[in-house]
Amino acid sequence: MPEGLYGALAEFKSPEDLLAATRKVREAGYRNLDAFTPFPVDGLDRILRLPRPTIAFVGLAGAVAGAGIALIMQFYVNYDYPLNVGGRPIYAISAFAVVTFELTILFSALAMLVGMLWQNGLPRLNYPVFDTDRFHRASKDRFFLCVSADDAKFEAGETLAFLVGIGALSVELVPG
């Protein structure tokens, strides 16, 4: 990896241009890529060969934990302080259903949202791509493709020229 360099950033006008360019960049042999878009672009994950996200399993783990905690809590407090209400069962699972359901959802939702931020490495307030001149439009109406300097095939001048060749509106090097 060249010293003090994060990668090469190319700007595109539309999601279609970005998809086409990403395909070409992959075909040219670049592997260490990332794209920055104002909204989720359909199909980009397949071209970039991103692994399937595992948030669903995080949510499942949260749900199981929530249900378990809720049931244990309700069984325990009724065991520790049994109150006879007209002879009704102390361990009334039907009466425990509401709180169990609520905590299942609470733990599952929070696990997914915290897990999403955690896996994304956020919050991280600064990041190399923010230092470039045109990146502020990635949240507006431009679509960016970044070839990492860690890529085996990366060579600053050559990569920039290649990106210009496949129709980038602008290209620049990202200081690392």
Place this chain on the structure above:
Amino acid sequence: MSDRSDILPTRQSMGRIADQLTDIPLHFPVERRWLIAMMFASALLLLLMVSVVELFTRGVGIWGINIPVNWAFAIHNYVWWLGIGHAGTLISALLLLTGSEWRNSLNRFAETMTLFAVVCAGIYPILHLGRPWYVYWMFPYPATMGVWPQFRSPLEWDIWAVLTYLTVSLAFWYTGLIPDLAAARDRATRRGWQIFFGVTALGWRGSARHWLRWSQAYRLTAGLAVPLVVSVHSEVSLLFAAGQIPGWHSTIFPPYFVLGAAFSGFAVVSIIAVALRSWFGLENLVTNDHLDMLGKVLLATGLMTGYGYVFEVFDALYSGETHEIQTLVDRLAGAYAWTYWGAVLFNFIPLQALWWRVVRRSGWMLLLVSVSVVIGMWLERYMILVTSLYRDFLVSSWSHFTPSFWDWSTYFGTIGLFLVPFLIAIRLVPMISIFESKELLHEEKEEKQHA
């Protein structure tokens, strides 16, 4: 698909939408009107503070409640506010899952409405406690008294349901907001805004990897939020249905409450949509087609609530139970018949105007119908509470309820508690989802090209 009209006008660009929506917080266009609204809302909030100080000093005796009507304004407004909140979650979560594109212009402020409506609802049971400083007794902590909360009681379920709902709504709202906070951060020029949006956006950079995980988390949370809404308001109805009071002890209560909640909530969403769109000139994003859809949903949920009214009567008659039938007669012709007929009148009569397309597509007419629905649903909750309690089993315990000054002042005060944070939210964050609007606009343009 060429005959399907687009919900967002395609003669606008993505960049323009981003600028228009981020400019609302960054270069606030209606400072004067906002200040006037804020003064009005703050006055109401001040009224709430005075009422609460009075309440905490002198106790719940300052309200009109007494035996037998010991649940009146506090629980009535609790149910009313919570119901209003539910429409926000339904719009953003249910319609996200069904792929209804028209939600994208409405979900943000509808969710914001949910948050503050739930806060207004949530303070009422605490105010009603009598000794509100013991609210922590509702939580299971190892108390020196050796007792635990009673988990077989709907009153205990309530606190878990409402707190879960508030937390999940807040998390869902914030997750959807992160990409828009990043958009505002990148447009901000003044130092203060840059820091505010820079910190709250958590460094979002729109990476493809991040979007992938974000989408999965967002959609799955939406999938959880829909059953959550249904469970929360069903649980609220169990506060009533699990008791033996005639007029409450009925299995129709959970669906009847949930539908009524959605009905009142969609009315408030319509009011906010019409108001915001005229304040900020958002006709290009909240179009007449959006109002049309809102009108249809309002009409549909209203008719379902009407079905609940019919079945409530049927339920009482079919039970053949003397006290049930007597409560029914009290509702239709008793001392509080005005609440029953008022609810019917305000809920269902102006609503019929929504059968006409021209009414649904006209902002001010939709607004009037919605205001009527909000009043009607308020009367309905009053009716359910008071008409069941004022005459129960024993003639010797029959009595009446008249709201006192402090009942009213607390209620109007909660409107301030809703409006103040809502107005602040309008001032600080984009009130229409920027990235979802752009995504939809892009899809529409794509379709147009292929057609």
